[in-house]
Amino acid sequence: MTTYDARFRVWRGDAEGGDLRDFTVEVHDGEVVLDIVHRLQATQAPDLAVRWNCKAGKCGSCSAEINGRPRLMCMTRMSVFDRTETVTITPLRAFPVVRDLVTDVxxxxxxxxxxxxxxxxxxxxxxxxxxxxxxxxxxxxxxxxxxxxxxxxxxxxxxxxxxxxxxxxxxxxxxxxxxxxxxxxxxxxxxxxxxxxxxxxxxxxxxxxxxxxxxxxxxxxxxxxxxxxxxxxxxxxxxxxxxxxxxxxxxxxxxxxxxx
Structure with a gap:
């Protein structure tokens, strides 16, 4: 299995405000962005708030903006990004932030x-x-x-x-x-x-x-x-x-x- 370290910028904050934080996270072949977010929670940011459920592209829960484009984290493969690219994950912009990547829809x-x-x-x-x-x-x-x-x-x-x-x-x-x-x-x-x-x-x-x-x-x-x-x-x-x-x-x- 091929692995590499990818650079991520993830929005951290709440309704009062926040900013982008830099992380370096290990990536394995075949993984999607939601896999990386889960590894980030497990290894570096256990208090990172994210909404998800099925991880199969059928519940719509893990919506976020990835490099500025609204996407499902569970359906966005890491292979679509260059390995040298910094991947930015932010909450849906049209709705109020609850905390981190979770918004009030x-x-x-x-x-x-x-x-x-x-x-x-x-x-x-x-x-x-x-x-x-x-x-x-x-x-x-x-x-x-x-x-x-x-x-x-x-x-x-x-x-x-x-x-x-x-x-x-x-x-x-x-x-x-x-x-x-x-x-x-x-x-x-x-x-x-x-x-x-x-x-x-x-x-x-x-x-x-x-x-x-x-x-x-x-x-x-x-x-x-x-x-x-x-x-x-x-x-x-x-x-x-x-x-x-x-x-x-x-x-x-x-x-x-x-x-x-």
């Missing part, structure tokens, strides 16, 4: 609660739902999300502008709105809930300027921008400005309220 859970849930069709029990695969393929991709919040962290709308957070849900939850709006059985519109309108007016869809930075950092390879946000923007615009779409929604609404 409660912002995301608040936004999740603000998205209205799936509305089942009237008169159908859960076991009676029937859909063709072709009808669910568009939104099925979005169910791969592991809630790592890397897309939320890299989105400059919240990363660089704290004041936008109250009005902007972020790409992960706009993707959730898009998924529900594409769902072939979602009956939100029949109950008066217009997901396209809420995306625009309540979740800040207009703030997104489709830079695709969220797609670039997604560890599951979800095409957040192309397959969720852009189509949702198109439908929201059609809903508001296309006269034929506008008229069609009024006719459907009137027919639903008048069964004659």
């Amino acid at each position: 409660s912002f995301n859970y608040e936004k999740a609660r603000s998205v209205p849930a799936f509305v089942p069709p009237a008169g159908l029990a859960p076991g009676e739902y029937r859909m063709q695969q072709v009808d669910v393929e568009r939104s099925q991709e979005f169910r791969k999300c592991i809630e790592c919040f890397l897309c939320q962290d890299t989105c400059h709308v919240v990363r660089d502008h704290e004041e936008n957070k109250p009005a902007f849900a972020g790409p992960r939850f706009l993707m959730r709105v898009a998924e529900l709006d594409m769902h072939p059985l979602d009956a939100a519109e029949e109950t008066g809930l217009d997901r396209k309108r809420t995306a625009q007016e309540e979740h800040g869809l207009g703030y997104c300027n489709i830079t695709k930075c969220c797609t670039e950092v997604c560890p599951e390879g979800i095409k957040i921008t192309d397959n969720a946000l852009i189509p949702l923007k198109e439908r929201a615009v059609d809903r508001k400005y296309d006269p034929l779409v506008w008229l069609g929604t009024r006719i459907r609404r009137r027919s639903a309220s008048d069964p004659r």
Whole structure:
């Protein structure tokens, strides 16, 4: 087994402040950044705070910024770095620091609660739902999300502008709105809930300027921008400005309220 010593700079501190500390840590073949963080805890910094769980790229817990890029520590192999390179690990910048590499991501859970849930069709029990695969393929991709919040962290709308957070849900939850709006059985519109309108007016869809930075950092390879946000923007615009779409929604609404 080949081993070498790598230089690391790790952010240490809490909500009051902190700085980068230098460490030299042994690296073995095939290891990922999270392995090195664990060795650092075991040998030099036992009080280093880090959040992790599955170590398999499926729980999203070990999100951090590695050399300035939001990544999962358990999915970032040391082999991608030059052995002479100093690897810098810092907490997610868009969220408040709790301690060291652990951040307070409660912002995301608040936004999740603000998205209205799936509305089942009237008169159908859960076991009676029937859909063709072709009808669910568009939104099925979005169910791969592991809630790592890397897309939320890299989105400059919240990363660089704290004041936008109250009005902007972020790409992960706009993707959730898009998924529900594409769902072939979602009956939100029949109950008066217009997901396209809420995306625009309540979740800040207009703030997104489709830079695709969220797609670039997604560890599951979800095409957040192309397959969720852009189509949702198109439908929201059609809903508001296309006269034929506008008229069609009024006719459907009137027919639903008048069964004659």
